[in-house]
Amino acid sequence: MSTRRFIAADTDLTAAFVRVEGDLFRHMVKVLRLKIDTRVNLADGRGTECTGIIKEIGRDHLAIAVEERHAAAPSGGGPRITLIQGLPKGEKMELILQKGTELGVNEVVSFQAERSVSRIAADRRDDRLRRWRRIAEEAARQAGRPDIPAVRLTRGIAEAVRDSDHDLKLLLWEEERATTLKGAMAGRPAPANIAIIVGPEGGLTAAEAETARQAGFASVTLGKRILRTETAGIALLAILQYLYGDLGEGLPSGKGPVSPLTP
Template sequence: MHRFFVSPAQLAEDEGELSGELHHQLTRVLRLAAGEEILLLDGAGLGCRCRIETLTKNVIRFRVLARAREAEPAFAVRLIQGLPKADKMDLILQKGTELGVAAFTPLEAGRSVPRLDEARRLARGRRWEKVVLEAARQCRRSYLPRLAAPCCLPEALVGDEELRLVLWEEESRPLAEVLPAVAPHGAAVLVGPEGGLEAREVEAARAAGFIPVAFGPRILRTETAGFAVIAILQYLYGDLGPAGKADLPAPSSKEST
């Protein structure tokens, strides 16, 4: 069944409308017809199995047939990513979403090459939102990751994650030494841009509760390092391990209120 994210307001009632880009995708790309069913999600765990009732030139009317809500993943990982060159951030957002990252914090680090003015911030923000949305739809996530605006280090370090890691190849402990035996209440992973983090940035992160860790004998690219650590954390504590949860099933009954 085709899955699409919509605003929570569009699923508040048992009937609703779709227009704009989603209307184009359903009618022109997928060529769906009246009577066919789709799964609409609000990005916060609610999935609604819906039937297309009518299609006009600009509007699709649908009816909600069933509702189901998936519990929020118990283990949340936030990726604080130093802004890389070119379009590497698109890849990081896409693959991070597939790996179950709960929140992205783009970081304007000291060695970040892109320096974004307000117009470029807005343009990139819109593109990044689309990348995350499409990646979440493709990998069948029911929760959309939170995407913050690019920020400086002091703002990026604010958080209450129990496990806080900063990847740094100098004077760092091996990752395996700092991983707790019991699943922590959330984790944050700080990754520098090309060229890595500056020593002063690592010290600021350390003061905020981050543990500098090294990741094996090889130096990984900025677009690879976060994925590697997040995959390990998700396997040990999250839904990629033996106790991982299944995808949201197609709902079969109305959600209780």
């Protein structure tokens, strides 16, 4: 039988015995009904994994005797990708986190756009972030990723782009008429890291787009095709993983110019 693998975020994997509590404990014991002497693999989502055997099951925890500890294998080739997402309505952010994690996004930065319908009160920000991080963790577990995307919530686009130092920075903007996605990427060397900005349902204002451009983002159009906010980032992630990552044949990072959107 293959060793079951779990992501144990915020768990110290450096001890001889690893204590597992909370949701992961309940999943392992109540749902999967794992027993004493079951061999399992744990990953902390930050690059460390360990393999061990369940030696104790209590009322609210289990203990694993570590047999082997090692660095986690990379989650895939290609660039690191940050999705900067204008806060959408309802539960759309959860869908974006789930599918973005499946497609290998490394960081999701949500920002309160001027046209965002949803508003998160200051006293609820921590709770919302905890929920989003749990969703990313669960999506990473189901996708078999050894790492968990970082998730941040910022108050506006200026804060979201302030520290962006990515090789390729793209702004999907419905008001852009001249520069296409294909044109913006033509002739560029394969980037080591990429950031993309997607607005909320109502799009970005001209002032927000200018803030992004001042931070080095190139505004691009997807032509006549109109995508919902929860679709646009996912679609672009798939395109970028095809061009530069491990979706299909992919292209290794830093290996010279590419011809966008060609086999």
